[in-house]
Amino acid sequence: MSEKDQSIYRQMIDTLGESENMTQKQVKILEAAIEIISEKGYYNTSTSEIAKRAGVAEGTIFRHYRTKKDLLAAIITPVITDFSAPLFAEKFVDEVFRKSYTSIEDFLYAFIKNRFEFAKANVPLVKILLQELAFHPDIQASYKKVFAEKVYPAINNVLDYYKGKGEVKDLPNQTLIRLMAPTVLGFLITRFLLQPDLDWEDDLEIKRTIEFIMRGIGKV
Amino acid sequence: MSEKDQSIYRQMIDTLGESENMTQKQVKILEAAIEIISEKGYYNTSTSEIAKRAGVAEGTIFRHYRTKKDLLAAIITPVITDFSAPLFAEKFVDEVFRKSYTSIEDFLYAFIKNRFEFAKANVPLVKILLQELAFHPDIQASYKKVFAEKVYPAINNVLDYYKGKGEVKDLPNQTLIRLMAPTVLGFLITRFLLQPDLDWEDDLEIKRTIEFIMRGIGKV
Amino acid sequence: MSEKDQSIYRQMIDTLGESENMTQKQVKILEAAIEIISEKGYYNTSTSEIAKRAGVAEGTIFRHYRTKKDLLAAIITPVITDFSAPLFAEKFVDEVFRKSYTSIEDFLYAFIKNRFEFAKANVPLVKILLQELAFHPDIQASYKKVFAEKVYPAINNVLDYYKGKGEVKDLPNQTLIRLMAPTVLGFLITRFLLQPDLDWEDDLEIKRTIEFIMRGIGKV
Amino acid sequence: MSEKDQSIYRQMIDTLGESENMTQKQVKILEAAIEIISEKGYYNTSTSEIAKRAGVAEGTIFRHYRTKKDLLAAIITPVITDFSAPLFAEKFVDEVFRKSYTSIEDFLYAFIKNRFEFAKANVPLVKILLQELAFHPDIQASYKKVFAEKVYPAINNVLDYYKGKGEVKDLPNQTLIRLMAPTVLGFLITRFLLQPDLDWEDDLEIKRTIEFIMRGIGKV
DNA sequence: AATGAATGAGAATTCATTCAT
DNA sequence: CATGAATGAATTCTCATTCAT
Structure with a gap:
């Protein structure tokens, strides 16, 4: 079990994933957002960067989170x-x-x-x-x-x-x-x-x- | 002596004012920037807002501080x-x-x-x-x-x-x-x-x- | 007979329904589109809103009308x-x-x-x-x-x-x-x-x- | 005197131009916006198109009109x-x-x-x-x-x-x-x-x- | 030094449309 | 037939920075 898997952010995603039927892409978005925002901060992180890292179209982010702030x-x-x-x-x-x-x-x-x-x-x-x-x-x-x-x-x-x-x-x-x-x-x-x-x-x-x-x- | 005058930010301005020949406008800019940035954070503060609060044209800020980050x-x-x-x-x-x-x-x-x-x-x-x-x-x-x-x-x-x-x-x-x-x-x-x-x-x-x-x- | 049933938009739907074998969903889409577009205008009405009001998936609209303009x-x-x-x-x-x-x-x-x-x-x-x-x-x-x-x-x-x-x-x-x-x-x-x-x-x-x-x- | 010069939209621009100190660019923006919007309607007219026709950067529009609707x-x-x-x-x-x-x-x-x-x-x-x-x-x-x-x-x-x-x-x-x-x-x-x-x-x-x-x- | 109009690169957001299921 | 997640092009808007005056 890798450290990532023990993490509550893993649990969080799993939990949400079960309860709210998260898509794989949605999970990718969360992971990417957490990574980049924790590195550079919210205001230095663009949604396009998150999308790129998540391997997802930018529009997909906004299908799941109405605004960037909602994602945060x-x-x-x-x-x-x-x-x-x-x-x-x-x-x-x-x-x-x-x-x-x-x-x-x-x-x-x-x-x-x-x-x-x-x-x-x-x-x-x-x-x-x-x-x-x-x-x-x-x-x-x-x-x-x-x-x-x-x-x-x-x-x-x-x-x-x-x-x-x-x-x-x-x-x-x-x-x-x-x-x-x-x-x-x-x-x-x-x-x-x-x-x-x-x-x-x-x-x-x-x-x-x-x-x-x-x-x-x-x-x- | 008001609290503001005791403040080191007063001192700072005075100090810099003496040593580097700060203009009044420059002081106003610093004061305004400190006020607004401390309230709302750097990324939520626009240079135009600082200029307005300082009673100064936006260009003037950049005459004294090459970039917004320099001002910070x-x-x-x-x-x-x-x-x-x-x-x-x-x-x-x-x-x-x-x-x-x-x-x-x-x-x-x-x-x-x-x-x-x-x-x-x-x-x-x-x-x-x-x-x-x-x-x-x-x-x-x-x-x-x-x-x-x-x-x-x-x-x-x-x-x-x-x-x-x-x-x-x-x-x-x-x-x-x-x-x-x-x-x-x-x-x-x-x-x-x-x-x-x-x-x-x-x-x-x-x-x-x-x-x-x-x-x-x-x-x- | 309600006012709705007398309406030519009722007739229209009935007519089309008979002649072109409209599904219930298709009727719902037309009804919803008419309602919302007449309220807010074509450009202020999104297909997703029409789909929601019609109780239909967004894709279903495009199964029946190639484009949004076709629907209009x-x-x-x-x-x-x-x-x-x-x-x-x-x-x-x-x-x-x-x-x-x-x-x-x-x-x-x-x-x-x-x-x-x-x-x-x-x-x-x-x-x-x-x-x-x-x-x-x-x-x-x-x-x-x-x-x-x-x-x-x-x-x-x-x-x-x-x-x-x-x-x-x-x-x-x-x-x-x-x-x-x-x-x-x-x-x-x-x-x-x-x-x-x-x-x-x-x-x-x-x-x-x-x-x-x-x-x-x-x-x- | 061309027809354009007799027009109240000319007058309008002149009036505003005097009273509110309009820039040349601002006038160009108004002219372009009136032209294109009257041809194609507000929702079919993009601010980028207005900017292009006015010979102005898109940002300039928003310097003068906070939003596209404000321009209208x-x-x-x-x-x-x-x-x-x-x-x-x-x-x-x-x-x-x-x-x-x-x-x-x-x-x-x-x-x-x-x-x-x-x-x-x-x-x-x-x-x-x-x-x-x-x-x-x-x-x-x-x-x-x-x-x-x-x-x-x-x-x-x-x-x-x-x-x-x-x-x-x-x-x-x-x-x-x-x-x-x-x-x-x-x-x-x-x-x-x-x-x-x-x-x-x-x-x-x-x-x-x-x-x-x-x-x-x-x-x- | 100071101004403020102008810029343009990017940012967030929207939405019609597609497509695998 | 129906779904709805995913797309990505287009759109509006922001803002630090430049520059002619």
């Missing part, structure tokens, strides 16, 4: 809704309350490990998400919605739970999040986008990241 | 070279060795405070820097150069110095930096770009940020 | 040939000479009444005819042919007949036609296209129209 | 507002009440003569107006506005005035207008658009048209 949305939205939020909200949070994670450290480890694998398998998609979010208010809005309705409440619950257990310092959740999130994100961005070619000892760095966070927010 | 470079480069690096490299690092900062905590406080004021006074410039860096390889290159030649060595020196004093855990500098930098950056980005309208108690948050870092990297 | 011709030609000219040439003119109409006023009444009912039952078709004739030279040509070969000679005969009876002023037929035709057409267009929602007393207005014409062209 | 509006609107309505409302109506026209027949003659000259000098513009009005709701709206606010009230006044003098039959103005207007329009359309190449005795036909109308609406 089709790429980014699943990253936000289908993978980002659910994983957080459902899988992990439920587990917390089923006592699967005996400590917040356990939880953090599972979470970061999971996000790490996700990022690893989806570098281009993550890159697109990070780069384009700033310029497309409509996509921003859908992100904010998902964050406000799903992610944020879930994190809140988890933090409150572990605060109740005396494992987390009594800082506002707001503050806790703004301390933890950049640490995790910063690690992933450095690891996969800024310095992907460095010789990373991934497990060690994950451990260090967790230790850094735990010292910062843990009690005692 | 003229905006970003000073942020990188004149302000970002020097402040770090010279002011702070020198001070460290003049024993001005008795502990790394002192140093961190001075540094974060300084960066905080810089960001506060230059929101649009910081925004442009963060947003556009990804899409312009030439600007990226100049950033990398500055970072590799000035910033990184300086930080290394500082970290080694405080390691020598036993104040910092014995982690690779690489790791230390990738833990600290996102924490500081994350704070500034949250504070000024993502949630600028929240009711921030800035001093408290700075203190918390330092404490978070210190616990994470400090020896016991 | 299929709509307009019958209006010209099967209904417009024949009604005039045969029904009325024959009647004239069978002394069915004792005066030109009688004739005019029968004619206008008939055209009125035709227009009433075929608003969309009349609209398409009037709107598109200007832009399609081929359709224009077929109209001119029918007019020159059938309509014009017939009208000439009728006018000459009543001139002979001393009921019509001795003006050139050319002039008589260019005075009468716009009056009738103007009435129908106002009645059905420009101000269809006014409260019309149709019989009264028809009477007035005839009186207007009769005073204008009648002797004494 | 720039052609049609003056025909409606600057020439159509004012001539009616001001010149003629005022004259009526200054007793300049001793009878409605005089008035009609002056009016038709004037419209005749206007049509003669502006065949392409009139053609465009008549052909395109049906397909552009926005332009329709501006026409309706002008008609409802200026033309219709003016006609009403005139008709009431001559009714008061016992010169016009006591029919509703609505009806009078829908009888007279098509007669005049029908004449002009036949004369200039449908059969311009016939050997017209214009003065005679105008006289006949007036007589036709006068018998139809006149008392006794």
Whole structure:
């Protein structure tokens, strides 16, 4: 199984492919778009270039995506809704309350490990998400919605739970999040986008990241 | 003195104005460009719009900046070279060795405070820097150069110095930096770009940020 | 019997349906095309929209009509040939000479009444005819042919007949036609296209129209 | 003075040229657009063809008219507002009440003569107006506005005035207008658009048209 | 130095038509 | 017969850049 096949962008295409009866050409278009846009950014990528790389007529793109922006949305939205939020909200949070994670450290480890694998398998998609979010208010809005309705409440619950257990310092959740999130994100961005070619000892760095966070927010 | 006048973008304009004999029109162009590009991004900003906002003919822009990209470079480069690096490299690092900062905590406080004021006074410039860096390889290159030649060595020196004093855990500098930098950056980005309208108690948050870092990297 | 069923466009479809073995789909296509084109005009109507409204695949349209313009011709030609000219040439003119109409006023009444009912039952078709004739030279040509070969000679005969009876002023037929035709057409267009929602007393207005014409062209 | 120079489309260009500082190229664009659109219709005319005929780069069109439809509006609107309505409302109506026209027949003659000259000098513009009005709701709206606010009230006044003098039959103005207007329009359309190449005795036909109308609406 | 009209290379988009299934 | 995905030529429109004044 190649790395490509593990990727959630593979899954994404497969999923959509099943559920919405995607054509082969449509899949090619998505693949090509993701590749080029992640390399050069949305505004430096022309639909004609995408068509060429996908081996498709330019008109075919617009049969499947009404506008170029729709194509971008089709790429980014699943990253936000289908993978980002659910994983957080459902899988992990439920587990917390089923006592699967005996400590917040356990939880953090599972979470970061999971996000790490996700990022690893989806570098281009993550890159697109990070780069384009700033310029497309409509996509921003859908992100904010998902964050406000799903992610944020879930994190809140988890933090409150572990605060109740005396494992987390009594800082506002707001503050806790703004301390933890950049640490995790910063690690992933450095690891996969800024310095992907460095010789990373991934497990060690994950451990260090967790230790850094735990010292910062843990009690005692 | 208005906030605008404190801003480094004011300083930048003044500086350039003196040194390179900027005309009023040229200043207007820079101001307009910074405003609009920081709002909508480089690719969503047309030179005609900049000209209109600057109260200048479109041709005038190209009299001063050969291309639109040159104009962007003229905006970003000073942020990188004149302000970002020097402040770090010279002011702070020198001070460290003049024993001005008795502990790394002192140093961190001075540094974060300084960066905080810089960001506060230059929101649009910081925004442009963060947003556009990804899409312009030439600007990226100049950033990398500055970072590799000035910033990184300086930080290394500082970290080694405080390691020598036993104040910092014995982690690779690489790791230390990738833990600290996102924490500081994350704070500034949250504070000024993502949630600028929240009711921030800035001093408290700075203190918390330092404490978070210190616990994470400090020896016991 | 609904108004739709009385319409000549119903008849047209029925006729064609019988004679040329139209499939249900073909009928649906014609109906949809007439509806949309009469609303928005030929150039603002896409074949995909027609297909959608007709509940048919886009390709199906082209199985029945080689080109989009053929479809238009299929709509307009019958209006010209099967209904417009024949009604005039045969029904009325024959009647004239069978002394069915004792005066030109009688004739005019029968004619206008008939055209009125035709227009009433075929608003969309009349609209398409009037709107598109200007832009399609081929359709224009077929109209001119029918007019020159059938309509014009017939009208000439009728006018000459009543001139002979001393009921019509001795003006050139050319002039008589260019005075009468716009009056009738103007009435129908106002009645059905420009101000269809006014409260019309149709019989009264028809009477007035005839009186207007009769005073204008009648002797004494 | 060539016919072109007498035309109101010449005047139009001159007027706009003075008042709005039109470039030579802009004039060329208008001229070319009027020519081609009146020949082939708006939807059969591409901006590239207009540009070519005008001897101008395609982009230049869009410097002066934001969209192709704006260009059409720039052609049609003056025909409606600057020439159509004012001539009616001001010149003629005022004259009526200054007793300049001793009878409605005089008035009609002056009016038709004037419209005749206007049509003669502006065949392409009139053609465009008549052909395109049906397909552009926005332009329709501006026409309706002008008609409802200026033309219709003016006609009403005139008709009431001559009714008061016992010169016009006591029919509703609505009806009078829908009888007279098509007669005049029908004449002009036949004369200039449908059969311009016939050997017209214009003065005679105008006289006949007036007589036709006068018998139809006149008392006794 | 400044202007702003003009350019023209490209970009996104539309849509009638074809064709393999 | 019917489908509908695919095509690609044509079209409108954008915009950085040039240049005569």
